[in-house]
Amino acid sequence: MLSRIAVIGSLCLLSAMVLAALLAPVLAPVPPNEMVYPAYAAPGPGGVLGADGLGRDMLSRVLHGMRYTLIITFAATTLAGAIGVSLAIASGLLKGWFDILVGRAFDILMSIPHIILALIVLAILGVSMTTLVFTMAVLQSSTYYRVTRPIAGDLSAMDYVEVARLRGERLGWNLFREIFPNMVPSLLAQYGLGLSSATLFISSLSFLGIGIQPPAADLGGLVRENALALSAGRFTPLVPAACIALFCLSVNGIADWLVSHFSERPES
Amino acid sequence: MTTPPILRIENLRVESRKSVLLDDVSITLAKGEVLGIIGESGAGKSTLALSSMLLMRPGCRVTAGSVELCGQPLIGLPQAALEQIRRTRVAYVAQSAAAAFNPFYRLETQITELPALSSRLGRTERHRMAAALFEELQLPDPETFGKRYPHQVSGGQLQRAMIAMALINKPELIIFDEPTTALDVTTQIEVLQLIRKIVREHDCAALYVSHDLAVVAQMADRVLVMRHGKMVEEGPTRQLVDSPQTEYARQLVSNRGHHGYAEHRGEDTPILDIRNVTAAYGAVTAVDNVSMAMAPGEVLALVGESGSGKTSLARCVAGLQTVRSGTITLQGAPLPPLVEQRSFEQRRLVQYIHQLPDLALNPRQTLREIIGRPLSFFHKLSGARREQRLAELMEAIELPVSYLDRYPSALSGGQKQRICIARSLAAEPKVLICDEITSALDPLVEESIVLLLSRLIRDENLAILFITHNLGLAARFSHNVAVMQHGKLAEFGPTAEVFETPQSAYARTLMEAVPQLDEGWLDSRRRA
Numbered sequence: 001m002l003s004r005i006a007v008i009g010s011l012c013l014l015s016a017m018v019l020a021a022l023l024a025p026v027l028a029p030v031p032p033n034e035m036v037y038p039a040y041a042a043p044g045p046g047g048v049l050g051a052d053g054l055g056r057d058m059l060s061r062v063l064h065g066m067r068y069t070l071i072i073t074f075a076a077t078t079l080a081g082a083i084g085v086s087l088a089i090a091s092g093l094l095k096g097w098f099d100i101l102v103g104r105a106f107d108i109l110m111s112i113p114h115i116i117l118a119l120i121v122l123a124i125l126g127v128s129m130t131t132l133v134f135t136m137a138v139l140q141s142s143t144y145y146r147v148t149r150p151i152a153g154d155l156s157a158m159d160y161v162e163v164a165r166l167r168g169e170r171l172g173w174n175l176f177r178e179i180f181p182n183m184v185p186s187l188l189a190q191y192g193l194g195l196s197s198a199t200l201f202i203s204s205l206s207f208l209g210i211g212i213q214p215p216a217a218d219l220g221g222l223v224r225e226n227a228l229a230l231s232a233g234r235f236t237p238l239v240p241a242a243c244i245a246l247f248c249l250s251v252n253g254i255a256d257w258l259v260s261h262f263s264e265r266p267e268s
Numbered sequence: 269m270t271t272p273p274i275l276r277i278e279n280l281r282v283e284s285r286k287s288v289l290l291d292d293v294s295i296t297l298a299k300g301e302v303l304g305i306i307g308e309s310g311a312g313k314s315t316l317a318l319s320s321m322l323l324m325r326p327g328c329r330v331t332a333g334s335v336e337l338c339g340q341p342l343i344g345l346p347q348a349a350l351e352q353i354r355r356t357r358v359a360y361v362a363q364s365a366a367a368a369f370n371p372f373y374r375l376e377t378q379i380t381e382l383p384a385l386s387s388r389l390g391r392t393e394r395h396r397m398a399a400a401l402f403e404e405l406q407l408p409d410p411e412t413f414g415k416r417y418p419h420q421v422s423g424g425q426l427q428r429a430m431i432a433m434a435l436i437n438k439p440e441l442i443i444f445d446e447p448t449t450a451l452d453v454t455t456q457i458e459v460l461q462l463i464r465k466i467v468r469e470h471d472c473a474a475l476y477v478s479h480d481l482a483v484v485a486q487m488a489d490r491v492l493v494m495r496h497g498k499m500v501e502e503g504p505t506r507q508l509v510d511s512p513q514t515e516y517a518r519q520l521v522s523n524r525g526h527h528g529y530a531e532h533r534g535e536d537t538p539i540l541d542i543r544n545v546t547a548a549y550g551a552v553t554a555v556d557n558v559s560m561a562m563a564p565g566e567v568l569a570l571v572g573e574s575g576s577g578k579t580s581l582a583r584c585v586a587g588l589q590t591v592r593s594g595t596i597t598l599q600g601a602p603l604p605p606l607v608e609q610r611s612f613e614q615r616r617l618v619q620y621i622h623q624l625p626d627l628a629l630n631p632r633q634t635l636r637e638i639i640g641r642p643l644s645f646f647h648k649l650s651g652a653r654r655e656q657r658l659a660e661l662m663e664a665i666e667l668p669v670s671y672l673d674r675y676p677s678a679l680s681g682g683q684k685q686r687i688c689i690a691r692s693l694a695a696e697p698k699v700l701i702c703d704e705i706t707s708a709l710d711p712l713v714e715e716s717i718v719l720l721l722s723r724l725i726r727d728e729n730l731a732i733l734f735i736t737h738n739l740g741l742a743a744r745f746s747h748n749v750a751v752m753q754h755g756k757l758a759e760f761g762p763t764a765e766v767f768e769t770p771q772s773a774y775a776r777t778l779m780e781a782v783p784q785l786d787e788g789w790l791d792s793r794r795r796a
Contacts, residue, residue: 158630159622160629162622167646168610168645169645
């Protein structure tokens with residue numbers, strides 16, 4: 001019963017956040033980068049969440065910030081999953097030098113702290129939405145590879161994969177028709193975790209100043225911009241921080257439910 | 269009878285959340301008596317055996333009836349008292365000794381764990397107890413045997429070690445749950461003789477659970493036939509074997525009886541010719557210079573104990589294992605060693621059916637996808653013609669067409685194996701390799717699969733390479749038999765000749781070790 005409430009709560013929260021992010025341009029009362037109020041205006045007639053240090057409307061900025069964070073999160077996680085999972089299944093099926101090469105490459109990738117690596121790569125390539133998404137995707141694909149490789153090894157030893165091999169099926173069929181569908185439960189769990197860690201990752205990058213560049217800001221950037229206001233006794237920086245936390249929580253809640261739902265084998 | 273029976277179970281009913289596992293079952297067991305329990309998997313054999321010490325699988329509970337062990341009613345006893353009885357009065361010998369032993373501890377330590385727990389025994393004392401039992405169970409080198417770890421002894425030795433563990437507390441009731449099912453026939457006969465001797469000498473009562481009627485007939489004084497959790501028939505062993513009263517018991521008995529040999533009607537020109545094939549895994553030679561041939565419409569049974577190279581040879585034919593030397597020809601043309609190098613046509617003509625249908629069917633594909641794939645892959649069928657062929661195949665394996673939208677998990681073991689057969693038939697092969705395809709199935713289901721295959725040989729003129737360790741099945745079903753031992757071909761010839769007048773010593777040993785229904789068969793066997 002409790003888990004039901006958690007799932008429904010998570011689902012409502014997540015859909016509300018996704019909707020808000022998608023409809024940010026419509027929902028935001030004023031353009032996010034326009035200075036419309038006095039600096040640090042308190043919540044009230046000036047705006048539901050007040051204004052930041054430059055007099056910009058906080059509600060509009062949070063809505064647009066959420067849009068940035070969510071787009072990058074979903075894009076980077078999906079791409080990371082695609083890279084990691086397909087390489088892992090190919091490793092499990094082909095074995096031999098391909099497996100060794102890819103496996104060690106991911107080992108190296110995992111051994112370097114991701115934030116530092118991201119700092120270097122972004123400094124070289126320059127910051128844009130595309131470079132951010134690709135850098136994060138490559139870095140995070142290592143966890144997918146690690147999780148999927150042993151499962152792919154087990155599954156490719158199954159007799160039904162051998163039957164496909166005897167038939168002479170191509171790699172693509174084995175990858176996507178024989179093996180991938182059997183991984184869905186474990187991958188869902190990993191995708192859920194990946195979403196929250198990607199959110200935290202992009203937020204950290206922005207907090208450090210190499211994520212989304214001003215005047216635009218994602219949730220992490222908003223926390224940084226308004227961090228000073230905390231010492232002035234204002235709660236505004238807590239709003240984007242709370243958004244990050246709630247997003248991660250609701251994603252995990254849904255992932256848990258999906259996993260338990262899909263773990264049961266399909267019946268007729 | 270003046271002394272109370274060791275075990276008295278009356279009108280026992282055991283239910284799980286979803287179904288009734290045992291329904292109105294009553295048995296009594298006197299001292300020194302062996303009761304055989306026989307039935308298909310899921311018939312409630314093990315549940316009944318475990319109920320004698322009130323041990324239930326999670327989620328199962330007794331809803332009616334009584335269990336009395338040595339005159340003591342068990343139902344309603346507090347947990348501690350129950351455990352005390354289980355520790356001292358009953359012993360359990362499981363099917364898979366390899367799974368029952370902890371690989372981390374030495375055999376001696378595990379075997380003497382129970383008495384060591386109840387009365388603090390020193391190491392020398394424990395060693396002496398274990399060594400005495402090893403001696404009694406005819407294990408090699410009883411003094412040092414206990415120092416070994418489970419992986420260092422053979423399967424038959426491990427099973428005997430488990431019997432030693434069962435005897436350690438001098439129990440009044442021993443439960444044997446399929447103790448020889450995982451063993452080869454020649455090992456099985458040794459363990460069976462030993463169990464007989466132990467039960468006689470210790471004068472304890474025993475429950476012997478098995479799905480093999482011949483084994484039970486040799487071991488038990490009385491036999492209980494179970495089906496769907498109900499008692500079908502119970503009676504003295506000879507009476508049940510010689511004049512079964514119920515239809516189901518009659519089927520079981522006739523299934524074991526001898527029907528004569530399959531009529532040879534194969535053609536003369538071989539379709540598959542195996543010449544001097546040798547295959548190896550690294551330094552270990554699995555198949556050593558083996559030659560045989562098979563013609564269309566012919567079943568070639570490949571028999572031998574585990575590790576004799578049967579499956580390795582089959583994998584060579586299928587192209588899953590490289591041949592080190594020798595050639596395999598299909599319809600006169602040599603087959604490349606690996607399946608990847610074989611032509612489209614060659615891959616279609618040789619089909620392989622695995623032992624465990626659970627692993628051979630993708631759980632996330634419907635039957636339509638599973639059987640339909642070879643149709644579209646090999647024959648480029650689609651749409652209505654594919655549907656029509658699917659329906660024909662389902663008819664051929666005697667399953668309703670409506671099953672096509674089901675997933676494998678909704679089928680029984682026998683039905684799954686039929687789907688595997690349909691999948692290989694979809695390719696329209698000439699050679700079918702069946703690797704122990706019935707060994708995971710119940711006897712009557714096995715019989716129905718074999719009947720299906722016999723019909724298919726007629727209809728499709730297939731050549732079948734039938735790997736099995738079930739010699740009775742090989743005798744009934746095959747036209748030719750190849751006996752393998754340690755990777756070598758011990759004997760190859762027409763089935764009737766190999767079974768009636770085996771030429772090699774090994775084939776003779778193997779044929780003689782197959783349990784028979786005849787009275788006194790086990791006792792008449794020489795000690796191996």
